[in-house]
Amino acid sequence: MTVSAELELQSFVLLRLGERRFAVSANQIAELVAPSRVFRFPHRTSKLEGVILRRGRIVPVCDVSEMLLGKRLTSRRFYLIAVRNYGTLKEWIAVPVTGECELINSEMMAASESDAPHVAGWLSHDGDVIEVLNLDTLTPGPEQPPAHAVAPQVVEARP
């Protein structure tokens, strides 16, 4: 492999949802954690199940399976903690997955205009062609991040 070819390689995390595999850029992944208690409370945002507590942070759980597979996952083995961009802001989200994840290096083919908005690109691995997910379009969030969102995400409680 030449140096120029190596430069084309990027790291991806392969995740499994049901029978299918998808990829997310490794830069966007914080960690893979075992399922923990999901805290639910009333809200009106679809695709959000609730939140989990992870290292003192409150992380929303976004189930993307319905959008990608057309059905909800019946079992989940891990939460993939990923970084979701909201304009210039970044926050963690937890994506339930059904199997082990794998770190690979591969070349990504850019998405075409005919691809769905959640497809960031394509990669070929082990004879499969795998969608690289754009989590920013796949998971809920304000179309325009609110101006007040630039405030610190954790504040000390003040009466």
Added chain:
Amino acid sequence: MRLAAPVKPSSGKTEQIILFRVSGQLFAVSSASVQEVRSADSMSGAAMEISAPGIRKVRHVVRRGDRSLFIVNGAMHFGLHAAEGALLFVLRKTRTALLIDGIDKMTTMTRLQALPLSFCHEERQWYRGLTALDQTVVPVVKPEGFLSPEELALLDAALLQSDNSAAAALQETNSAQ
């Protein structure tokens, strides 16, 4: 029960909160935001019925001098299973009296985390944020989030209409006599 005016904690880094339930769901509110806690029964005598289009969560209003307090059914506000509220929180600096199931306890929160940006609908008006207490996550409600300015305008209009109807009926009765 009238709550004492909030005392500023010495540390300045914590906040006294009241944990309460609506349809079994746990919420928190700053104790500084709660002016009074009343039993729903104690208010029922003073409450008048009100009906504003599209605002099913408000069925009653209480007149206090020149002020009107709208009784918001917490379960309907949050889209939970309807429950008979037993207590009312009169919320400071608002025109809301919130109907709840009951109080769990008073406690202190040290950190309030902003609602994650993934939550992008009405809940952003409902909650100041989330707090973790004893390995549980509790949403902290925003007292001014129970009635929007638009809803208040509709309720005021319904109240005015009701007053006008009552005045007209009284006038008609007087004329007949």
